[in-house]
Amino acid sequence: MTTFLLFQLVSVVLLLLAPLLTSCHPLVLPLDCSDIYNNDNSRPSGVYTIYPIGATSAVQVYCDMVSEGGRWTVFQRRMDGTVNFYRGWDQYKTGFGIAAGEYWLGLESLYHLTQRRRYELLVDMEDFEGNKTFARYSSFSIDSESSGYTLHVSGFINGGAGDSLCYHSGQKFSTFDKDQDSNSRNCARSFLGAFWYNNCYVTNPNGVYRWGADSTITGVGVDWVQWKGRNYSLKSISMKIRPVL
Secondary structure (H helix, E strand, C coil), rough: HHHHHHHHHHHHHHHHHHHHHEEECCCCCCCCCHHHHHHHHCCEEEEEECCCCCCCCCCEEEEEEEHHHEEEEEEEECCCCCCCCCHHHHHHHHHHCCCCCECCCCCCHHHHHHHHHHEEEEEEECCCCCCEEEEEEEEEEEEHHHHCCEEEEEEEEEECCCCCHHHHHHCCCCCEEEEEECCCCCCCHHHHCCECCCCCCCCCCCCCCCCCCCCCCCCCCEEEEEHHCCCCEEEEEEEEEECCC
């Protein structure tokens, strides 16, 4: 009888202590791909789940664990034209596509990420002849929706692509149904995309997926003007961020 009572007493004590014990060792959810890498640096590149806004905001992203030291969270990726990127504001806000292929993470998730940590940006790209290049920026962030998700990017480092992004810094995000650019026309409608258009663009990574050089319709492709001009639509482009060490 004594042993039984002792067992019951221990069980009650453990039950009472359980909340305290778990609060001392909370489950840490990964904010971005750098958290996944830091937890296990043997993880390969691939699709992982992160929580940019909190425990209820699970989203899948592609983590690049290889390029330029790895740990990159990819928020935009074009590679084969299987996903339509000519979409409205609500979809660019929440995200679309599939992390294993072409996708856009979502402006709201991207905003929360860049508010919680300081990030750098890498833009990888490839043409249809197999040439690869990149542009890198030491600072990247966006503002809240109430501020139009304004882009802030600086600290260009040339990986061979040239700088086609700093021209867009300080601009609000625009879609065909929400015109916030610096041009009298709607740049998203004119160039069939969605981006931080200025007057209008020097890069159009969310434009219509086309196949290389084509001058029949100028400016509506997946363009990085400083590398291939306005009449060459890239085979692939991906925009990715990681915390500044």
